[in-house]
Amino acid sequence: MRQAFWVLVLACVFVTVDLQRPQQLKDYWMDLGQRKLREKLNTKPNTNVAKNVIIFIGDGLGVSTVTAARIHKGQLQGKTGEEGSLFFENFPYVGLSKTYNTDRMVSDSAGTATAILCGVKTKFGLIGVDDRTSFGNCTSEEGASVDSILKWANAEGKSTGIITTTRITHATPASGFAHSASRYWEADADLPADARGTCTDIAKQMIEGDGSFIKVILGGGRRQFYHRNESDPEYPNVKGKRTDRNLINQWLQAKADMNMRAEYVWNSTGFNSVEPADVDFLMGLFEPSHMQYEGERNHDMEPSLAEMTEKAIKILKKNAKGFVLLVEGGRIDHGHHASLARHAVTDTIAMEAAVKKAAELTSANDTLTVVTADHSHVFNIGGYAGRGIPILGVNDAESDKNGVPYTVLSYGNGPGYTAPREDPTTVNTSSWNYVYQSAVLTASETHGGEEVPVYAQGPMSHLFDFVYEQSYIAHVMAYAACVGPNKDHCKMAPPTPTTSGGSSLEFSVTKALVVTKMAVAVMVAVIL
Ligand SMILES: *[C@@H]1O[C@H](CO)[C@@H](O)[C@H](O)[C@H]1NC(C)=O
Ligand SMILES: *[C@@H]1O[C@H](CO)[C@@H](O)[C@H](O)[C@H]1NC(C)=O
Numbered sequence: 001m002r003q004a005f006w007v008l009v010l011a012c013v014f015v016t017v018d019l020q021r022p023q024q025l026k027d028y029w030m031d032l033g034q035r036k037l038r039e040k041l042n043t044k045p046n047t048n049v050a051k052n053v054i055i056f057i058g059d060g061l062g063v064s065t066v067t068a069a070r071i072h073k074g075q076l077q078g079k080t081g082e083e084g085s086l087f088f089e090n091f092p093y094v095g096l097s098k099t100y101n102t103d104r105m106v107s108d109s110a111g112t113a114t115a116i117l118c119g120v121k122t123k124f125g126l127i128g129v130d131d132r133t134s135f136g137n138c139t140s141e142e143g144a145s146v147d148s149i150l151k152w153a154n155a156e157g158k159s160t161g162i163i164t165t166t167r168i169t170h171a172t173p174a175s176g177f178a179h180s181a182s183r184y185w186e187a188d189a190d191l192p193a194d195a196r197g198t199c200t201d202i203a204k205q206m207i208e209g210d211g212s213f214i215k216v217i218l219g220g221g222r223r224q225f226y227h228r229n230e231s232d233p234e235y236p237n238v239k240g241k242r243t244d245r246n247l248i249n250q251w252l253q254a255k256a257d258m259n260m261r262a263e264y265v266w267n268s269t270g271f272n273s274v275e276p277a278d279v280d281f282l283m284g285l286f287e288p289s290h291m292q293y294e295g296e297r298n299h300d301m302e303p304s305l306a307e308m309t310e311k312a313i314k315i316l317k318k319n320a321k322g323f324v325l326l327v328e329g330g331r332i333d334h335g336h337h338a339s340l341a342r343h344a345v346t347d348t349i350a351m352e353a354a355v356k357k358a359a360e361l362t363s364a365n366d367t368l369t370v371v372t373a374d375h376s377h378v379f380n381i382g383g384y385a386g387r388g389i390p391i392l393g394v395n396d397a398e399s400d401k402n403g404v405p406y407t408v409l410s411y412g413n414g415p416g417y418t419a420p421r422e423d424p425t426t427v428n429t430s431s432w433n434y435v436y437q438s439a440v441l442t443a444s445e446t447h448g449g450e451e452v453p454v455y456a457q458g459p460m461s462h463l464f465d466f467v468y469e470q471s472y473i474a475h476v477m478a479y480a481a482c483v484g485p486n487k488d489h490c491k492m493a494p495p496t497p498t499t500s501g502g503s504s505l506e507f508s509v510t511k512a513l514v515v516t517k518m519a520v521a522v523m524v525a526v527i528l
């Protein structure tokens with residue numbers, strides 16, 4: 001009876017979808033192909049100086065997640081879905097980044113975010129230190145520290161910001177300002193006894209270390225910042241994690257001592273009342289741990305990723321020298337680990353909205369925007385599903401060898417394994433808490449080891465259009481913005497941004513190369 005009901009529901013869905021499917025004959029594809037070709041032939045590399053750099057990291061945003069999010073978004077708008085595109089898929093340049101860690105084929109967010117932000121690959125679980133460090137060994141941090149693009153930018157007078165939907169001390173954001181032999185040393189209580197006093201927890205590094213200059217800090221994880229004897233303002237039963245002191249008060253005091261205007265907020269009301277013109281520093285920590293999935297977000301208590309991005313850019317933009325902003329869609333990864341695919345794709349669409357908002361508030365003439373992932377997931381779209389079939393639903397083309405239907409989306413491993421396999425037509429697979437099936441039972445679905453996409457627009461974005469080590473990304477951002485290892489790039493020519501294709505900057509680099517080559521040729525001739 002129940003099964004018959006679901007068959008009926010699915011049948012209705014298929015019929016509706018088939019009626020919507022537009023017929024696309026040869027003219028459609030020929031026109032589309034020719035139009036895209038002309039567009040591409042007219043794309044000239046932008047060799048301007050990047051005043052601003054915005055880097056979006058979708059945690060776990062592999063290609064299959066981008067595809068599923070694009071289809072889901074289109075279907076929410078009543079379309080078949082495959083033909084659409086997420087905003088950042090229209091960026092002019094795309095490349096692939098190799099995500100392995102120095103010690104693992106399949107990586108974690110700590111080692112990969114360190115590669116993206118600091119330009120140096122390292123081990124699984126390490127934050128802002130190179131491969132000489134052993135995981136969890138405090139003394140092995142000695143001499144291993146590497147700096148991030150945020151620190152390079154700050155040294156050149158730019159403003160910096162970090163936004164995430166996870167705890168602000170979590171692996172990806174932490175790689176922007178911390179140095180730690182373990183990603184898990186988020187509060188002082190997390191440090192092993194032998195590391196206390198020698199190594200510093202990640203939260204404290206945000207207040208006293210390389211994070212102290214960051215102007216905008218927005219995310220979750222406020223428990224890491226107050227004492228064990230203090231209650232959370234929103235959840236009185238939740239206590240802080242620290243054994244030393246309240247770091248939020250320390251941060252506010254430190255900024256006041258510098259005659260800087262700093263504000264701390266912990267809910268949407270406080271956040272919405274912040275006037276960008278009136279603050280120099282803003283810290284917003286909206287949950288004791290991670291912020292909610294977009295699909296479960298309480299709008300009165302937590303701003304969206306797009307709202308946080310907008311506020312941050314309005315504050316950072318006040319600096320005439322520009323800014324570097326890191327934005328993490330951090331819970332895409334958590335959706336996948338729990339095999340809650342609807343949350344993973346919904347949080348992807350929320351990050352897309354943030355990218356769109358950032359593009360509205362900046363210009364590609366002077367702002368390099370990079371959208372990428374730290375690593376992928378073992379997440380699949382399969383089964384010869386028909387055009388426009390609900391992406392969260394059941395494959396209409398075939399059942400398994402035993403005649404049991406299966407969903408379009410599935411995981412290589414994860415919590416959704418049962419034997420015998422459940423018939424998904426007996427449940428609502430598009431409900432938020434539906435756990436998609438996997439081939440192997442693991443407590444948590446795992447990351448994937450293949451390359452991830454890098455979408456880029458703005459100055460020097462054409463340098464991203466091939467297959468490279470993930471650590472290369474930081475180097476292009478540094479070159480485009482003339483910071484860190486590439487701060488001399490701008491000194492080769494007046495840093496006057498041009499608005500057309502070729503620039504004097506590129507010309508002078510070429511000229512410098514020619515002169516060097518000629519000098520070498522003369523020297524060789526003299527020696528011979
Ligand atoms: C920790 O690292 C230091 C420095 O590399 C090394 O001398 C020491 O043996 C390591 N300790 C452990 C327990 O592995
Ligand atoms: C909690 O402990 C800290 C540090 O020992 C102390 O300064 C503070 O007054 C205490 N707060 C409360 C609410 O007991």
Ligand SMILES: *[C@@H]1O[C@H](CO)[C@@H](O)[C@H](O)[C@H]1NC(C)=O
Binds near residue numbers: 268270
């Ligand atoms: C939001 O935070 C402010 C302090 O910034 C507090 O006064 C207010 O009560 C909070 N609102 C809610 C709904 O908890």
Ligand SMILES: *[C@@H]1O[C@H](CO)[C@@H](O)[C@H](O)[C@H]1NC(C)=O
Binds near residue numbers: 009428429430432
């Ligand atoms: C399945 O769950 C989704 C999400 O909760 C809901 O929107 C939809 O109406 C449900 N479908 C059916 C047939 O109950």
Ligand SMILES: *[C@@H]1O[C@H](CO)[C@@H](O)[C@H](O)[C@H]1NC(C)=O
Binds near residue numbers: 363365
């Ligand atoms: C960006 O450059 C284009 C020409 O390449 C120009 O038409 C446009 O006005 C510029 N936009 C801004 C915001 O400077």
Ligand SMILES: [Zn+2]
Binds near residue numbers: 334
């Ligand atoms: Zn993960």
